[in-house]
Amino acid sequence: MIRATSFNGKTVAVFGLGGSGIASARSLLAGGATVAAWDDGEAGRSAAAREGVPLVDLAEADWSQFSALVLAPGVPLTHPEPHWTVRKAQDSGVEIIGDIEIFARERAAQAPDAPFIGITGTNGKSTTTALIAHILRHAGRDVQLGGNIGRAVLTLEDPAPERCHVIELSSFQIDLTPTLKPTVGVMLNVTPDHLDRHGTIENYAAVKERLVDGAEVAAVGLDDEFGLAMLQRRIQKAPAIAFSAEKSIAPGYSLLDDTIICSNREALAVKLASLGGIATLRGKHNAQNALAAVAAVRECLNWIGQSSDLDWQGALASFPGLPHRMEEIGRIGNVLFVNDSKATNADSTEKALLSFPRDVFWIAGGKPKAGGISALEKYFGGVAKVYLIGESSEDFAQTLEGKVTFERSGTLDAAVAAAARDAKASTGAEPVVLLSPACASYDQFRNFEVRGDAFRKLVEAVPGVAMRGAK
Incomplete structure (x- = not known):
């Protein structure tokens, strides 16, 4: 646990008692603070009480x-409007921060030069974060992985010169971290998402850009207009490096066929590793993730004065991938089952449809997001059939009508059974049963992980299936 010593002797309110909230309260207590914690839900308050966190009704407290x-x-x-605790804090002149800010302050106080790589973007954050950690561990480094992936940041070990923290950062977390200053800040991409929380895509992008602004070295993806604009602003004032899966750039990181290259300003290129045949890094979106990861590690090691001559090929080839992100989970003969439950918007599902361009038996639907799947129409030619689930079914059916065969399966179990049946009957070279919902899960499942786990269990029950990793 990282102790919040910067709040020693102070009284701190904590609101929202999920995993990161309870971790924040415990960190503050361990650092010598007095804590007043609260949650609007009884479940959160009960969980905190079991952890010994002091509860105080913040609606009645003296702020x-x-x-x-x-x-x-x-x-x-x-957005859509400040929570009542936010208004109380603002009215009382109380600063509002998050757990990443506590980490940032402790790093600044304890080990300001400790390596810290922060990763953000709309899509690919988790894969890129996990891949960065994997590359560093493959090289024998001490790595702490957390933030918006895995463990809450304050449950990790303390920052230290020989230890690298690799932290995934959502826009919500960045918004609560005014002193964010990583060694390397990675900005992958910006597409419309979380607009209910930020109001406009411009506001959303501006929050993401705070990571670029605060980093010692910024690594910025150029494959969308927001990233390009961020890089142009950044290079006028501080070190930055670009990466692109779509164009050759110098200086920066790009692809030559399937090979990651790093070019200097004279366009002299160093070949680092090939992505060819690495199933866990399939598709252009994963090429961007790999470019970002390699750039982040190399730039971080160079900044702290350590050798960046690593076994890049071995590190990338041994990456196991992440659950629920284009995860190849099983086969029946030539039929492949892919769990892409993390695809909660059309932009994420686009990456899957690009990666599997034909003979796709696509399971889609759930709690819809703005725009639905109309943006995916150009990929319908590679889809053999669609199996609709959840409350988005009728909206999606209207988009699909007359363009691709579909059925209203309603539930995931019915969809898996029908898709498996149809894929096994297909004459395609490698039919793919793809769960890539392009929707949130909340209509039928608690979160995308639960949805993906349910898909895995249903696939495992299909007669004759060989699950990946099964003995």
């Missing part, structure tokens, strides 16, 4: 006593 409000990232800060 003049608080030095800060530590807000869970899921609690609205600005």
Whole structure:
């Protein structure tokens, strides 16, 4: 646990008692702070009480006593309207921060030169974060992985010169971290998402850009207009490096066929590794993730004065991938089953349809997001059939009508059974049963992980299936 010593002797309000909120409260207590924690839900309060976290009804509290409000990232800060605790804090002149800010302050106090790589973007954050950690561990480094992936940041070990923290950062977390200053800040891409929390895509992109602005070295993806604009602003004032899966750039990181190359300003290129045949890094989107990861590690090691001559090929080839992100989970003969439950918007599903351009038996639907799947129409030619689930079914059916065969399966179990049946009857070279919902899960499942786990269990029950990794 990282102890929040920067709040020693102070009284701090904590609101939102999920995993990161409870971790924040425990960190503050261990650092010598007095904590007043609360949650709107009884479940959160009960969980905190079991962890020994002091509960105080913040609606009735004297806010003049608080030095800060530590807000869970899921609690609205600005849109659609500030949470009531935010208004109370603002009215009392109390700063509002998150758990990543506590980490940033402790790093600044304890080990300001400790390597810290922060990763953000709309899509690919988790894969890129996990791949960066994997590359560093493959090289024998001490790595702490967390933030918006895996463990809450304050449950990790303390920053230290020989230890690298690799932290995934959502826009919600960045919004609550005013002193964010990683060694390397990675900005992958910006596409419309979380607009209910930021109001406009411009506001959303501006929050993401805070990571670029605060980093010692910024690594910025150029494959969308927002990233290009961020890089142009950044290079006028501080070190930055670009990466692109779509164009050759110098200086920067790009692809030559399937090979990652790093070019200097004279366009002299160093070949680092090939992505060819690496199933866990299939598709252009994963090429961008790999470019970002290699750039982040090389730039970080160069910045701290250590050798960046690593076994890049071995590191990338041994990457196991992440659950629920284009995860190849099983086969029946030539039929491949892919769990892409993490695809909660059309942009994410686009990556899957690009990666599997034909003979796709696509399971789609759930709680819809703005725009639906109309943007995916250009990929319908590679889809053999669609199996619709969840509350988006009728909207999606209207988009698909007359363009691709579909059925209203309703539930995931019915969809898997029908898709497996049809894929096995297909004459395609490698039919793919693809769960890539292009929707949130909340209509039928608690989160995308639960949805993906349910898909895995249903596939495992299909007669004759050989699950990946099964003995």
